[in-house]
Amino acid sequence: MKCWKCKKDTKVIALKFYRDLKSNKKYSNPHVQRYIETLPLDIVSIIQTKYPFYKSTLSRTTKEKYFANNCSHCTALQGDYNLYEEINSPFLNGSQMPCKHYILLSKNKNVILQK
């Protein structure tokens, strides 16, 4: 999306949570999660190796910290409202968008990023 502050194009991501891979088909449209306040550290670490701009950020609007996209050029918060709620938001129909990557939790708590 175009950064509201520096007007340059910056990558943004959204997260969906599945119970298991089969549920991807069974429940075809899990909702994209917004204003995520906490995530397990191992999952955050995996996300940030690929998307370092996704991090816990204090929002001046909500006065709360949540996991958010930050502009890769000027580090400005790309707030969840702009990502999901407006008519031209990139994730307005996020629940219908296919996932680009999956993070799998294995039984021994190891986490694997799978394309």
Ligand SMILES: [Zn+2]
């Ligand atoms: Zn920017």
